[in-house]
Amino acid sequence: MLASYLGYLFYGNLLILAVTYMYLYKNRKLIGFQLGMNLSNMAGGFIAIVTGVILIYQFPLKFVTITIITTLIGMAVGALFGSLFDYQTLLTGYANGLMMGIMAPMIGAAAKNNEIFLVFLEGVYIFSLFLLVLSVKHT
Amino acid sequence: MTMYLVGLLSINCLIGWIVYKVFYRKRKLYNDRFGMVMAMSCSGILSLNMSMIFQFLFVDHIFLGLVLTVLIGVAIGVAFGSLVKFQSLLAGFSHGVVGSLMGNMLGIVIKDPSICSLPTPYFQMIEKNMMIFSVFGSLLVLITILLVYYSLRV
Numbered sequence: 001m002l003a004s005y006l007g008y009l010f011y012g013n014l015l016i017l018a019v020t021y022m023y024l025y026k027n028r029k030l031i032g033f034q035l036g037m038n039l040s041n042m043a044g045g046f047i048a049i050v051t052g053v054i055l056i057y058q059f060p061l062k063f064v065t066i067t068i069i070t071t072l073i074g075m076a077v078g079a080l081f082g083s084l085f086d087y088q089t090l091l092t093g094y095a096n097g098l099m100m101g102i103m104a105p106m107i108g109a110a111a112k113n114n115e116i117f118l119v120f121l122e123g124v125y126i127f128s129l130f131l132l133v134l135s136v137k138h139t
Numbered sequence: 140m141t142m143y144l145v146g147l148l149s150i151n152c153l154i155g156w157i158v159y160k161v162f163y164r165k166r167k168l169y170n171d172r173f174g175m176v177m178a179m180s181c182s183g184i185l186s187l188n189m190s191m192i193f194q195f196l197f198v199d200h201i202f203l204g205l206v207l208t209v210l211i212g213v214a215i216g217v218a219f220g221s222l223v224k225f226q227s228l229l230a231g232f233s234h235g236v237v238g239s240l241m242g243n244m245l246g247i248v249i250k251d252p253s254i255c256s257l258p259t260p261y262f263q264m265i266e267k268n269m270m271i272f273s274v275f276g277s278l279l280v281l282i283t284i285l286l287v288y289y290s291l292r293v
Contacts (some may be wrong), residue, residue, distance in 0.1 A: 018236065033172070063257055064271055071279070085291050088176045095180035095234075096278065102187070103241055107249055109255040 006058045013050055013125065020129050021081065027136050031075045035135065036085035040093030042128055043076025045100040050125045051118070053105025057113055068106050074101030140266065141196070147273050148192045151280060155185050158284050159218060165291065168223045174223025176286055178231030180191035182219045183238035183281045188276035190239040194246025194271050205243050212239030245272070 024031075024039070030037070059066060076118040078093030111117045169177070189234065190208035197204045216235025220228035248254055249268050252261040261268070 038227055060258060061260065063252075064268055067272075068275060071275075088173060091176050091180050091286060091290060095183055095283070098283075099183060099187070099238065099241060102245060106244065106255055112256055130183065 006054050009122070010051065010054050013047065013054075013122075017077070018046055018128060020133060023133060024081070024136065025083060031085065031136060033086050034087045036082070037092050039132055039135075040048060040078050040082035040085075040089050040095045042132060043081040044074050044093045044097030045074070046125050046128045047077050048097050048101035049104045049107070050121055050139030052101065053111070053118060053121055056105045056108035057118065060109070060113075063105060063109065067102065071098055071101035071105050074098060074104075109128035140269075141164065143270070144192055144196050146195065147277055148189065150265055151185065151189050151192070151277065154280060155215065158288070161288070162219070168291070169223050171226060173226060173290070174220070174227035177233045177290075178220040178223070178227045179248065181287055182212070182231045183234040184214035184280055185238075186215050186222060186235045187238040187245075188243040188273075188280050189215075190242035191246045191276055192273050194243055195273065198250065201247060208239045208243060209236060213214065214238055229275045271291060 020043070051073050052066065055070065057061070057065045074088055074097030075094050076097075078097030079090050079096075080093075082090035083094035162177070187210070189211060190204075193208050193211075194201070194204050212235035213232060214235075216231035216233070217228060218231075220231025248257075249272060250265065252265075
């Protein structure tokens with residue numbers, strides 16, 4: 001039943017991420033490099049894991065293409081969030097997004113289209129973005 | 140196939156050695172933070188790609204390859220991290236171990252797709268997948284090294 005809504009879920013994740021990025025862009029002067037490093041790590045890693053699991057549920061026959069696409073997405077998002085602050089936060093977010101993106105389709109393939117697992121990952125993703133927004137003003 | 144994998148592995152070793160020489164010459168310029176970031180990104184991706192190619196090369200010795208590649212990852216991380224301080228040595232060590240374990244996982248899954256319960260058409264294209272993944276990993280190594288090298292100028 002969940003399988004017919006996977007596309008919308010992916011689109012919604014990207015939309016929430018874009019809103020978070022705009023919020024961080026507005027407040028980027030308040031954030032030091034120590035917090036910026038952790039922020040880019042978290043954003044890149046979690047979007048890579050959720051994207052990998054959703055894509056491998058939707059197209060189970062294209063493992064190779066999905067691994068490459070997920071790695072590129074993780075790298076790009078980590079570098080994008082890191083580039084708000086500094087060149088070295090960019091490198092940190094890039095490396096972490098790459099690692100998580102390579103690992104994510106394997107987890108999704110081993111979970112065998114389990115829907116509860118996807119709901120759990122989605123909850124973790126939303127909670128991580130909530131923490132990320134909360135940590136901007138309260139450091 | 141074996142010659143191809145050996146060639147890619149030696150290219151990776153060559154890239155790592157050249158980059159280590161270049162970074163060793165400029166090690167007086169680094170502050171603590173740059174040393175940590177450099178050790179994390181370089182050792183992680185290099186040990187990932189080298190352990191993946193190692194697993195493709197030794198098809199029927201999974202355990203031996205695992206132990207050997209984790210030791211190689213530790214060596215790479217300590218070598219890159221010891222350029223600056225103990226803090227960067229710890230970061231390089233942990234990322235080297237994590238990267239080599241993840242590369243082993245990826246290599247074993249590609250060699251035997253039934254571990255991750257991938258569908259049956261994968262059993263016909265194991266060789267093709269090996270070639271695609273090793274080339275992709277080498278490209279990732281090249282991009283990462285270029286980004287880290289570019290950050291010396293920023």
